[in-house]
Amino acid sequence: MTQPFLMNVTEEIVRGLVRFLLYGVEYQTFCHCEQCEMNIIAEALNNLLPQYVTSHVAREEAFKILNTPQNIEAINKEIIHAIHKVGQGLGHGE
Ligand SMILES: [Zn+2]
Secondary structure, eight states: OOOOOOEEHHHHHHHHHHHHHHTSSTTTTSOOOHHHHHHHHHHHHHTSOOOEESSHHHHHHHHHHHOSHHHHHHHHHHHHHHHHHHHHHSSSOO
8 A cells, every 4th residue: 555655845845835826916927837837846946955755654744844934934935036037047937
């Protein structure tokens, strides 16, 4: 039942937050294509510490530790930084 896996909990959180921000009011004029979304995720993740886990229990523990208001705020800052960088680098996504 439990297949071994390797995942980055930071990535999971970043993906969720990027979605949330991109589909919010603030960035409704920003390009919503998959490429831009992935560029933002990659850019943000390159500036954040990864948190790799190999079990569901460890994933939940890491998620609890990472999911604090302070940490989410810090991650959001990196994402906003990444959105601006991606928006400048690509022709699309004003
Ligand atoms: Zn795009």
